[in-house]
Amino acid sequence: MRAWTPTGRPGDPLELATPQRPTPGPGELLVEVRAYSINRGETMLLERPRPGWRPGKDIAGTVVSVGPDTADWRVGDRVVAHPESGGWAEFAAVPAGRAALLPDSISDRVAAALPLAGLTAPRLLRVAGPIAGKRVLLTGASGGVGHYLVELAATQGALVTAVTSTPDRGERLLELGAADVVGKVGDTDGHFDLVLESVGGETLAEAWARLATRGLLIWFGQASRTPITLDFFNWSGAESGTLRKFSYAESDIPDGADLATLVRLVQGGHLHPEIGSVRPWLDTPEAVRALLERSVRGNLVLEVGQ
Numbered sequence: 001m002r003a004w005t006p007t008g009r010p011g012d013p014l015e016l017a018t019p020q021r022p023t024p025g026p027g028e029l030l031v032e033v034r035a036y037s038i039n040r041g042e043t044m045l046l047e048r049p050r051p052g053w054r055p056g057k058d059i060a061g062t063v064v065s066v067g068p069d070t071a072d073w074r075v076g077d078r079v080v081a082h083p084e085s086g087g088w089a090e091f092a093a094v095p096a097g098r099a100a101l102l103p104d105s106i107s108d109r110v111a112a113a114l115p116l117a118g119l120t121a122p123r124l125l126r127v128a129g130p131i132a133g134k135r136v137l138l139t140g141a142s143g144g145v146g147h148y149l150v151e152l153a154a155t156q157g158a159l160v161t162a163v164t165s166t167p168d169r170g171e172r173l174l175e176l177g178a179a180d181v182v183g184k185v186g187d188t189d190g191h192f193d194l195v196l197e198s199v200g201g202e203t204l205a206e207a208w209a210r211l212a213t214r215g216l217l218i219w220f221g222q223a224s225r226t227p228i229t230l231d232f233f234n235w236s237g238a239e240s241g242t243l244r245k246f247s248y249a250e251s252d253i254p255d256g257a258d259l260a261t262l263v264r265l266v267q268g269g270h271l272h273p274e275i276g277s278v279r280p281w282l283d284t285p286e287a288v289r290a291l292l293e294r295s296v297r298g299n300l301v302l303e304v305g306q
């Protein structure tokens, strides 16, 4: 089979290799991958790849063989899945507990946009607690996670202000229920009960300055690649509030169950993945560059076999 494999070379981090097709172990499914999506975090891992690691955490496709102890699964099942790695390939093995069945009404293209970004959004909101009627500030909102977060939070009754670099990167967020879209944190008015921050650098301090007293700021990323700066002597905003670091991997609900919830929401018309770019999978290196250049809105999907 063919699979994208890290080279470790800066500027040219991927090459198409021909590793052996995986054999599904106990509790695993072998999926013929039809589509996958790329996440910002994975592009960071590509810079310093671990030996033997191949990228790819978000896949949709068809089960072509099943390992032992997978009684509920059949060859031919269409699935969306979240393997630990190796999904940017023609075939990938995935634990059955990290997969969910797909109905005919959801295409591989749409399903592939769900796993990492989709899992992150409800998990962030579960940590945040009840948000109906609360003011929420979301930085880095134009990406994959941001679109899911805005739609889910707005549906729960939150008043979401989204920060995007340009108005066109915020257009869909308004359609999905954002109360407001601004170009930078400093353009917002008043204070927020909840801040969801994933840009880092100076943005976190600016966002903290907008946090209401005893509010909650959840820090879940550093897209700017710049460490945060907080200045004791130049402090503005809440004297008292909570800053919480978040990892989507720490979840009481397993991936397969959360994926099934996302599938149900999409099927019911309650969640609308924003797929800003679809490309043939052989364009993966260019797609990674586009993501890093911030030219993709929402999710970036690659279709295999195109």
Ligand SMILES: NC(=O)c1ccc[n+]([C@@H]2O[C@H](COP(=O)([O-])OP(=O)(O)OC[C@H]3O[C@@H](n4cnc5c(N)ncnc54)[C@H](OP(=O)(O)O)[C@@H]3O)[C@@H](O)[C@H]2O)c1
Residues within 6 Å of the ligand: 039, 040, 041, 116, 117, 120, 139, 140, 141, 142, 143, 144, 145, 146, 163, 164, 165, 166, 169, 198, 199, 219, 220, 221, 222, 223, 224, 225, 246, 247, 248, 249, 291, 294, 296, 298
């Ligand atoms: N903690 C966790 O478990 C977890 C899970 C998933 C994702 N994450 C992190 O959450 C963030 C969002 O994930 P995502 O998949 O939605 O990423 P994404 O699709 O790349 O979106 C990130 C957004 O950040 C904005 N941004 C602002 N300043 C930036 C800068 N200096 N460089 C790059 N982007 C910048 C960009 O929007 P504009 O161009 O409109 O400003 C971009 O659309 C990422 O940092 C990711 O690593 C964390």
